[in-house]
Amino acid sequence: MPALAHHAPAAELADRLTRAEAACAQRGARLTDIRRTVLELILQAGEPIGAYALLDRLKDKSGQGKPPTVYRALDFLLAQGLIHRVERLNAFVGCHEEADHPHPVQFLICGECGNVAEFEDQAIGTAVATIASRSGFVVKRSIVEVEGVCAECATLAAG
Amino acid sequence: MPALAHHAPAAELADRLTRAEAACAQRGARLTDIRRTVLELILQAGEPIGAYALLDRLKDKSGQGKPPTVYRALDFLLAQGLIHRVERLNAFVGCHEEADHPHPVQFLICGECGNVAEFEDQAIGTAVATIASRSGFVVKRSIVEVEGVCAECATLAAG
DNA sequence: CGGGCGGGCGTTACGTTATAGCGTATCTGT
DNA sequence: ACAGATACGCTATAACGTAACGCCCGCCCG
Numbered sequence: 001m002p003a004l005a006h007h008a009p010a011a012e013l014a015d016r017l018t019r020a021e022a023a024c025a026q027r028g029a030r031l032t033d034i035r036r037t038v039l040e041l042i043l044q045a046g047e048p049i050g051a052y053a054l055l056d057r058l059k060d061k062s063g064q065g066k067p068p069t070v071y072r073a074l075d076f077l078l079a080q081g082l083i084h085r086v087e088r089l090n091a092f093v094g095c096h097e098e099a100d101h102p103h104p105v106q107f108l109i110c111g112e113c114g115n116v117a118e119f120e121d122q123a124i125g126t127a128v129a130t131i132a133s134r135s136g137f138v139v140k141r142s143i144v145e146v147e148g149v150c151a152e153c154a155t156l157a158a159g
Numbered sequence: 160m161p162a163l164a165h166h167a168p169a170a171e172l173a174d175r176l177t178r179a180e181a182a183c184a185q186r187g188a189r190l191t192d193i194r195r196t197v198l199e200l201i202l203q204a205g206e207p208i209g210a211y212a213l214l215d216r217l218k219d220k221s222g223q224g225k226p227p228t229v230y231r232a233l234d235f236l237l238a239q240g241l242i243h244r245v246e247r248l249n250a251f252v253g254c255h256e257e258a259d260h261p262h263p264v265q266f267l268i269c270g271e272c273g274n275v276a277e278f279e280d281q282a283i284g285t286a287v288a289t290i291a292s293r294s295g296f297v298v299k300r301s302i303v304e305v306e307g308v309c310a311e312c313a314t315l316a317a318g
Numbered sequence: 319c320g321g322g323c324g325g326g327c328g329t330t331a332c333g334t335t336a337t338a339g340c341g342t343a344t345c346t347g348t
Numbered sequence: 349a350c351a352g353a354t355a356c357g358c359t360a361t362a363a364c365g366t367a368a369c370g371c372c373c374g375c376c377c378g
Contacts, residue, residue: 030345032355051335066358071336076355087246088302090335090364108296121290127282128305135276136310137267143247145302146287151295191326211363225329230365235326249335249364 038073048091106144112153197232207250265303271312
């Protein structure tokens with residue numbers, strides 16, 4: 001059981017959903033029932049969750065769904081910046097920021113407890129931009145995923 | 160057809176294989192026929208290649224092989240630092256360096272031509288280390304994969 | 319020499335992740 | 349109401365990856 005996995009308080013969850021709705025409305029994007037439910041499931045999970053785990057939960061909730069159902073919802077949520085994909089885990093997490101601005105995504109992935117912390121470090125973004133421009137490379141998206149052991153798990157192991 | 164994909168000259172390929180053999184011998188690691196062939200196929204490809212594409216080529220060459228055959232060889236080559244895995248593509252590339260020292264791996268991935276350039280930027284490594292230590296996170300491996308358009312493809316598109 | 323051990327490999331079977339393609343329904347703007 | 353675009357249901361299949369078992373062979377030690 002992941003030590004850091006904590007389900008957000010219900011109030012915070014509701015708040016994040018409300019803000020997601022607002023953000024979508026503002027852009028004319030349609031946060032349908034399925035999409036909203038998938039987002040809710042991801043936020044509830046509190047840790048990275050795979051597409052098929054989401055599918056199972058979706059079926060529990062609404063009795064319906066096939067793989068494309070989930071993948072289409074995920075595509076939408078990714079495009080809206082409401083969630084991120086963790087490449088290393090083939091899994092998805094809610095974006096910790098408000099989705100108002102696109103931002104580079106950087107993760108610390110704990111191999112012990114499975115938790116993922118999102119961070120945003122300017123220096124990394126700058127360094128990537130420098131390297132890219134030096135070779136004429138046009139950056140579309142940059143993936144930074146650091147695997148290791150989080151402070152809590154390291155302490156547990158040591159203590 | 161990827162614009163940048165170029166098969167290395169045969170002489171260079173042979174040279175890299177020879178050095179791989181030497182590196183393995185030095186460490187007491189056994190570069191068996193299968194492992195050597197898989198490495199050779201990866202180097203020949205000149206661009207990222209998936210496990211099942213490797214399997215097909217392996218079967219063409221030797222008439223044998225199942226998925227575990229390839230995955231076991233890949234595990235070995237990864238452990239020896241002779242190849243890298245590109246998470247974003249679920250594919251593998253030869254390591255451009257001599258495998259004498261482990262090193263953080265950073266890629267520029269062109270979405271147009273499919274080519275991948277490996278680079279090693281000290282600033283990124285430093286920034287990651289800083290972030291990690293600040294939160295007590297112990298880094299085991301760091302993945303940096305930048306998606307975009309390489310200079311050649313950008314020029315083509317513009318011209 | 320021969321017995322035990324470990325690594326490498328073959329094989330079967332299965333689990334997991336992701337997408338193609340097509341038809342239907344629903345929503346939106348005019 | 350109509351036309352076009354978007355969303356969704358469904359079947360099927362592609363693509364990626366691993367568990368588990370047994371055999372064979374080389375090596376080391378007695």
